[in-house]
Amino acid sequence: MRGGGDGVLWLSDQAPRRDGGGRPGGARGGMAGMGGMAGMDDSGMGGAPGRIPNKRLWLRSGSNPLTAGSVPASEPVLLLDAQQQASSIDVEAHGGPYNVTFPMPEPGVYNAYFVRRAVDQETLAVTVAKAEVMRSAGHSKVEGEAQLMVPRTDSRVPVEIVRERKDGEGLFTRINYGDTIRFQVLRDGKPVQNARVSFTSGQGWSNSVQSDEDGRAGFVVIRDYFPEWREFDRRHRETFVVSASFPVDQAGEWQGSPYHSVRYTTTLAGAYYPAIEDYESYAWGLGIAVVALLFSGTAVYLYRRRRVRPYREVSFDE
Amino acid sequence: MSKLRDAVNNVDLKRFRFWFQLAAFVLFVYGGYLAINLGNSLPMFSCGYIRDGRAGVCYLLPLQHQLARPWPQLFSYAGVAVLTGFAIFALWFIVLNKGWCGFVCPLGTLQDWLTSLRQKLGIRQSGYTHEQFRRLTWIKYVLLALLLLIPLGIGGGLWSHEVGAPFCQICPGRMVLPLFVGDFSQWTIDFSSPGKIVLTALGMGITGLFIVGAFVKKRFFCFFCPMSALHYLLSKPALLRLRKDGSKCTRCGDCYTACDMEIREIADDVTRKEIMTDDCTLCLKCVAACPEKGALKVDFANITFFESTEEGFIKRMNKGIRK
Incomplete structure (x- = not known):
């Protein structure tokens, strides 16, 4: 089914369009993609050596990446850098869509959290939009990369979605069509059972499941990119949004407003790309190699045969 | 030594x-x-x-x-x-x-x-x-x-x-x-x-x-x-070099026969000292196959460390150098 405009907040590295929706612009390739996000700002990859790349994230509203627009906000973003150092990043006061920028000096995984709390009709709505941004070192392996890839959580964040890694995943690994990606919903670091977890693809297709007793939910990344062959781009990037929400019976007071229950909502966005199987063929590869092998082998054999002089008996007429 | x-x-x-x-x-x-x-x-x-x-x-x-x-x-x-x-x-x-x-x-x-x-x-x-x-x-x-x-x-x-x-x-x-x-x-x-x-x-x-x-x-x-x-294109200043002394070469052709790359100059050229050509892989088989003492030699930083000798040739021949 198609994902709708539901006001779900999520962090994206792609700016919302000025008309408040549509296909996001500003994507730049080259970033290690898995669960992270493509694109750096102008001082990012491909820039002059020695400059520290920066990352810009926008807050967007609506779980469908195709139509999600911008949303005003003033809350700072909690950043957990590659070395697990926490810092607070303030929103840029330029009057435009909410966005924050932070430096990524070291290769690794950077977690950014936007946290909002508000009481509405005696229900405390706790919203956490999380972005997991990766910086690789090009195709080179980073020392201790396996350790850097271990998913991390932060005790200051009330609720979050953690994406489980693929086997052997590195900073340059991508999510592809056909992959099954798994998430775990955590509240105060503990798994949440029966949370409603929704996955929305870049073209707005969505699926929802309930998290299991370990707070886990998995989705198959569908292929929703069907261009004409001449327009096919193997680096075509789509954004998915995963959201999880669940209520908790809990009374309290937030900034002077009493509440009787809490509604937790958390999101995580990521990028996915065409699978190798979408544009590469083993059958053709092996076929051409075997034809070349047989052709050249036969040619060499026949050439040699032709050069063998047949036995000719010489008889002398005495 | x-x-x-x-x-x-x-x-x-x-x-x-x-x-x-x-x-x-x-x-x-x-x-x-x-x-x-x-x-x-x-x-x-x-x-x-x-x-x-x-x-x-x-x-x-x-x-x-x-x-x-x-x-x-x-x-x-x-x-x-x-x-x-x-x-x-x-x-x-x-x-x-x-x-x-x-x-x-x-x-x-x-x-x-x-x-x-x-x-x-x-x-x-x-x-x-x-x-x-x-x-x-x-x-x-x-x-x-x-x-x-x-x-x-x-x-x-x-x-x-x-x-x-x-x-x-x-x-x-x-x-x-x-x-x-x-x-x-x-x-x-x-x-x-x-x-x-x-x-x-x-x-x-x-x-x-x-x-x-x-x-x-x-x-x-x-x-x-x-x-x-x-x-x-970069081989001029290289330290490892293949050298030939044409005055000691009898043009027997053993070096050419041993050469994987079929470089004819290794046998025919008796004037050049720097005998390595663009096709050479410096496998040194030519030096090993040469029976004339000092006709072919390998230098590292102008110090000869391997050269053709009759004794070496015979020993290698007995082991079947061209198998």
């Missing part, structure tokens, strides 16, 4: 090369698993497509990527990276000269193993005529020119990035060497763009040709290798 010199001159070169090549092959194909990383400016085919096992990367891969940078970058700060990479490549190269081909290159070693297999099967080898040799020897320079010009054209916006690293796309090393770490992922045709289709199909065709060619002809691919051409 003289005993040591005699021991070196009498060495069983075939056995020495086999073990040296095997060690180098293991180092450059599996060394990465031991966290060995010798950089990405190596002057031989330590293939960058061996993802985890490689202990370093063949210089041609980063060179092509670097040259494909947009011209405003290439002719400013990115040019520094190109020059740095080239300087490191030249430093590596200067040590062993073309000995990188004859003793270290994994793709060269693989061809030697295919030759051994053919010999064990009792199949005779193929060779080029002098005319074929003369015509084909230019191919490596054409490939080298294309290898440099196509990425430059990409950087200048003349071609798409889809044909980036064009030589690697057609190099059989990309297909064959990753097989040794169980990676078959390069044996595909990439249909994502017309340029990719052409290059990957060409690569697969050349791989088929490589297997047959290397089986019937010694060092088949080295004859067309653009790295070999690049080596020769």
Whole structure:
């Protein structure tokens, strides 16, 4: 089914369009993609050596990446850098869509959290939009990369979605069509059972499941990119949004407003790309190699045969 | 000292090369698993497509990527990276000269193993005529020119990035060497763009040709290798050198017979001292096959450490040097 405009907040590295929706612009390739996000700002990859790349994230509203627009906000973003150092990043006061920028000096995984709390009709709505941004070192392996890839959580964040890694995943690994990606919903670091977890693809297709007793939910990344062959781009990037929400019976007071229950909502966005199987063929590869092998082998054999002089008996007429 | 010199001159070169090549092959194909990383400016085919096992990367891969940078970058700060990479490549190269081909290159070693297999099967080898040799020897320079010009054209916006690293796309090393770490992922045709289709199909065709060619002809691919051409352009200041004393040469032709690359000058040319040609792989088989004392010698930094001797020749002949 198609994902709708539901006001779900999520962090994206792609700016919302000025008309408040549509296909996001500003994507730049080259970033290690898995669960992270493509694109750096102008001082990012491909820039002059020695400059520290920066990352810009926008807050967007609506779980469908195709139509999600911008949303005003003033809350700072909690950043957990590659070395697990926490810092607070303030929103840029330029009057435009909410966005924050932070430096990524070291290769690794950077977690950014936007946290909002508000009481509405005696229900405390706790919203956490999380972005997991990766910086690789090009195709080179980073020392201790396996350790850097271990998913991390932060005790200051009330609720979050953690994406489980693929086997052997590195900073340059991508999510592809056909992959099954798994998430775990955590509240105060503990798994949440029966949370409603929704996955929305870049073209707005969505699926929802309930998290299991370990707070886990998995989705198959569908292929929703069907261009004409001449327009096919193997680096075509789509954004998915995963959201999880669940209520908790809990009374309290937030900034002077009493509440009787809490509604937790958390999101995580990521990028996915065409699978190798979408544009590469083993059958053709092996076929051409075997034809070349047989052709050249036969040619060499026949050439040699032709050069063998047949036995000719010489008889002398005495 | 003289005993040591005699021991070196009498060495069983075939056995020495086999073990040296095997060690180098293991180092450059599996060394990465031991966290060995010798950089990405190596002057031989330590293939960058061996993802985890490689202990370093063949210089041609980063060179092509670097040259494909947009011209405003290439002719400013990115040019520094190109020059740095080239300087490191030249430093590596200067040590062993073309000995990188004859003793270290994994793709060269693989061809030697295919030759051994053919010999064990009792199949005779193929060779080029002098005319074929003369015509084909230019191919490596054409490939080298294309290898440099196509990425430059990409950087200048003349071609798409889809044909980036064009030589690697057609190099059989990309297909064959990753097989040794169980990676078959390069044996595909990439249909994502017309340029990719052409290059990957060409690569697969050349791989088929490589297997047959290397089986019937010694060092088949080295004859067309653009790295070999690049080596020769830089070989003047190299420390390892092959020298010939024409006054001691009887033109018996043993060196030519032993030469995997069928270089005729090694036997015919009695005037040049620096006898290494662009096709030479510095395998030193010619020195081992020469019966004349001092006619052929190998110097490192102008110090002779291996030279032809009658005694060494006889010892090696008795062991069957040309098997």
